Amino acid sequence: MGKKLTSNLGLKIGSILFAGILWLLVTNINNPSTPVYFTDVPVQILNANLITSQGKMYEVLDDTDVIDSITIMVPRSLTDSMSSEDNIVAIADMNKLTNLNTIHIEVSTRRNQNSVSSIKTSNDILKLNIEDRKSISIPLTTTTSGTLQEEYIIGNVTPDQNLVRVSGPESVVSQIKTAEVNVNVTGFTSDIGTSAEIKLYNVDKSGNKVEVPKDKLTLNINNVGVKVEILATKSVPLRFSASGIPAAGYRATGAVTGSVESVSLAGKANILNNLSVIEIPDTEVDLTGADGNIVKVIDLDKYLPGSVDFADSGFDGNVTVTAYVEREITRTFTIAERDITVENLPESYKAEVSTYEEEFTVQVRGLAADVNAIDAGQLHPAVDIDSLIASGALEKVQEGYYDVRLSLNLPEEVELRENVTVRLTIEEEE
Numbered sequence: 001m002g003k004k005l006t007s008n009l010g011l012k013i014g015s016i017l018f019a020g021i022l023w024l025l026v027t028n029i030n031n032p033s034t035p036v037y038f039t040d041v042p043v044q045i046l047n048a049n050l051i052t053s054q055g056k057m058y059e060v061l062d063d064t065d066v067i068d069s070i071t072i073m074v075p076r077s078l079t080d081s082m083s084s085e086d087n088i089v090a091i092a093d094m095n096k097l098t099n100l101n102t103i104h105i106e107v108s109t110r111r112n113q114n115s116v117s118s119i120k121t122s123n124d125i126l127k128l129n130i131e132d133r134k135s136i137s138i139p140l141t142t143t144t145s146g147t148l149q150e151e152y153i154i155g156n157v158t159p160d161q162n163l164v165r166v167s168g169p170e171s172v173v174s175q176i177k178t179a180e181v182n183v184n185v186t187g188f189t190s191d192i193g194t195s196a197e198i199k200l201y202n203v204d205k206s207g208n209k210v211e212v213p214k215d216k217l218t219l220n221i222n223n224v225g226v227k228v229e230i231l232a233t234k235s236v237p238l239r240f241s242a243s244g245i246p247a248a249g250y251r252a253t254g255a256v257t258g259s260v261e262s263v264s265l266a267g268k269a270n271i272l273n274n275l276s277v278i279e280i281p282d283t284e285v286d287l288t289g290a291d292g293n294i295v296k297v298i299d300l301d302k303y304l305p306g307s308v309d310f311a312d313s314g315f316d317g318n319v320t321v322t323a324y325v326e327r328e329i330t331r332t333f334t335i336a337e338r339d340i341t342v343e344n345l346p347e348s349y350k351a352e353v354s355t356y357e358e359e360f361t362v363q364v365r366g367l368a369a370d371v372n373a374i375d376a377g378q379l380h381p382a383v384d385i386d387s388l389i390a391s392g393a394l395e396k397v398q399e400g401y402y403d404v405r406l407s408l409n410l411p412e413e414v415e416l417r418e419n420v421t422v423r424l425t426i427e428e429e430e
Contacts, residue, residue: 032075032076033073033074033075033076033117034073034074034075034076034079035071035072035073036071036072036073036074036079036082036083037069037070037071038067038069038070038071038072038085038088039068039069039070040066040067040068041066041067041070041085041088041090041107042065042066042090043064043065043066043067043090043091043092043105043126044089044090044091044092045065045092045093045094045126046091046092046093046094046095047093047094047095048094050094050095050097051094051130052133055132055133056130056131056132056133057130057131057132057133057168057169058128058129058130059128059129059130059131059169059216060126060127060128061127061128061129062127064123064125064126064127065092065126067090067105067107067121067122067123067124068122068123069121069122070088070090070107070119070120070121070122071119071120071121072088072109072116072118072119072120073116073117073118073119074112074115074116074117075115078112078115081111081112082109082111082112082116086110087109087110087111088107088108088109088110089107089108089109089110090105090106090107090121091105091106091107091108092104092105092106092126093106097128101127101128101129101130102125102126102127102128103125103126103128104124104125104126105121105123105124105125105126107119107121107124131169131170131171132169132170133167133168133169133170134167134168134169134170134173134174135165135166135167135173136165136166136173136176137163137164137165137166138163138164138165138166138176138178138179138200139162139163139179140159140161140162140163140164140179140180140181140198140224141178141179141180141181142157142158142159142180142181142182142183142226143157143180143181143182143183144157144182144183144184144185144228145182145183145184145185146184146185146186146187147185147186147187148185148186148187148188148189148230149187149188149189151232151233151234152188152189152230152231152232152233153230153231153233153266153311154185154228154229154230154231155228155229155230155231155266155309156227156229157183157226157227157228157229158226158227158229159181159224159225159226160224160225160226160227161221161224161225164179164198164219164220164221164224165219165220166179166200166217166218166219166220167217167218167219168216168217168218169216172212172216172217173217175202175212176200176201176202176212177201177202177203178200178201178209179198179199179200179201180198180199180200180201181196181197181198181199181224181226182196182199183196183226183228185228185230188228188230189230189232190230191227191228191229191230192226192227192228192230193225193226193227193228194225194226194228195223195224195225195226196223196224196225196226197222197223198219198221198222198223198224199211200212200214200217231266231267231268231309231311232266232267232268232269232272233264233265233266233272233311234264234265234272234275235262235263235264235265236262236263236264236265236272236275236276236277236278237261237262237276237277237278238258238260238261238262238263238277238278238280238300238319239277239278239279239280240256240257240258240280240284240285240321240323241256241280241281241282241285242256242282242285242286242287242294242323243282243283243285243286243287244286244287244288244289244290245287245288245289246287246288246289246290246291246325247289247290247291249291249327249328250290250291250292250325250326250327250328251325251326251328251366251367251413252287252290252323252324252325253324253325253326253367253369254324254413255323255324256285256321256322256323256324257321257322257324258298258319258320258321258322259319259320259321260319263278263300263310263315264310264311264312265304265308265309265310265311266308266309266310266311267305267307267308267309268307271305271307271308272308275305275308278300278303278304279303280298280300280303280321284296284298284321285321285323287323287325290323290325291325291327292325293322293323293324293325294322294323294325295320295321295322296320296321296323297318297319297320297321298318298319298320298321299317299318300317300318300319301317326367326368328365328366328367329365329366329367329368329371329372330363330364330365330371330417331363331364331365331371331372331374332361332362332363333361333362333363333364333374333376333379334359334360334361334376335359335360335361335362335379335381335406335420336358336359337353337354337355337357337358337359337360338358339381340353340355340381340382340383340406340422341380341381341382341383342382342383342385342424343382343383343384343385343386344384344385344386345385345397345426346385346397347429348428348429349397349399349426349427349428349429350426350427350428350429351383351424351425351426351427352424352425353383353422353423353424353425354422354423354425355422355423356423360420362406362408362416362417362418362420363416363417363418364408364410364414364415364416364417365414365415365416365417366411366413366414366415367413370411370413370414371414373411374410374411374414378409379408379409379410380408380409381406381407381408382406382407382408382409383404383406383407383422383424384407385397387407388402388404393405397426398426399426399427399428400425400426401423401424401425402423402424402425402426403421403422403423403424404421404422404424405419405420405421405422406419406420406421406422
């Protein structure tokens with residue numbers, strides 16, 4: 001038996017090898033290896049906490065976390081079961097991070113791994129940029145854009161948050177200079193309440209704002225509620241006056257002027273509609289003892305209704321008020337006795353005025369403009385019986401001799417320097 005087994009040993013071994021080769025040929029001919037293609041396969045990153053736990057962040061470079069194409073070779077009989085997208089797995093493990101911040105991508109299949117003869121990928125390296133993580137808190141600035149309807153302005157702009165916290169790669173976070181929200185106010189005539197997106201800005205060398213992309217950043221809030229107050233405007237005149245008596249020999253002209261005659265106010269329309277003038281009390285300008293013009297700066301703000309403000313933000317509310325005081329002048333007029341008349345004398349009486357001389361002089365005093373405007377021919381010197389009775393200078397009309405004051409037709413602002421007394425003789429008509 002031993003001789004039979006060992007005789008022609010080489011021929012027997014050759015036969016076995018030939019049978020194996022023949023089997024492989026038959027197998028390949030009947031079930032050959034066929035490629036299965038996959039595209040845009042995402043790479044799973046494992047153990048990322050190894051980076052983030054150190055206070056660092058990573059960024060995938062050049063889109064290397066997606067493999068454009070993968071080709072696997074499997075027996076033709078398995079192609080249908082292998083072609084499902086969820087059968088291919090691409091993994092990059094942070095434990096295998098190199099000094100060049102790269103990781104070899106391992107590709108495998110979930111089924112029939114032993115039947116895969118080869119796997120070819122368009123990319124097998126994950127490239128990373130790793131840097132420190134930085135967080136900052138930035139004050140929120142609110143701005144508006146657009147154009148309101150005529151005669152309206154923007155009042156207070158109030159966000160419901162005044163800070164935003166931003167986290168991300170240090171290189172990106174360090175670029176942020178401001179955080180802003182903007183509300184478009186075009187065409188509005190009443191208050192606006194809205195939600196606005198937060199935008200981050202850097203400033204270039206020319207001082208221009210450049211928006212910082214937020215795709216690599218994390219914000220604790222991305223939108224903020226904003227209230228924009230819309231106010232009506234109205235031009236309102238100012239009215240000034242003065243009080244007190246100037247020094248002897250001086251008189252107030254009555255003119256009180258301000259450095260501005262009106263102010264533009266902003267507030268709710270229903271309040272402005274009821275506001276026609278801003279009256280500044282005369283106690284603000286005191287002329288007591290003045291021998292020249294009085295100039296005073298008055299803060300108008302305290303005379304505005306509580307919910308009204310100045311429409312011009314550059315106006316501080318201060319106005320310079322001038323009250324004019326001039327020295328009095330005197331002027332002398334000659335009165336003829338024959339020109340004096342008696343007024344309001346009952347018909348049953350007659351009267352005569354005597355001044356003991358045919359002509360005499362009187363002096364009047366007042367402001368130059370008033371005194372110089374007097375026409376001597378319109379002085380109408382007279383004795384008014386009704387005025388005498390009203391003043392008590394004459395109890396009743398009866399015969400007798402009376403020393404009474406002479407009255408002249410003078411402007412209200414002009415007065416006699418000294419009263420003039422004349423003799424009035426009343427007699428009954430026969």
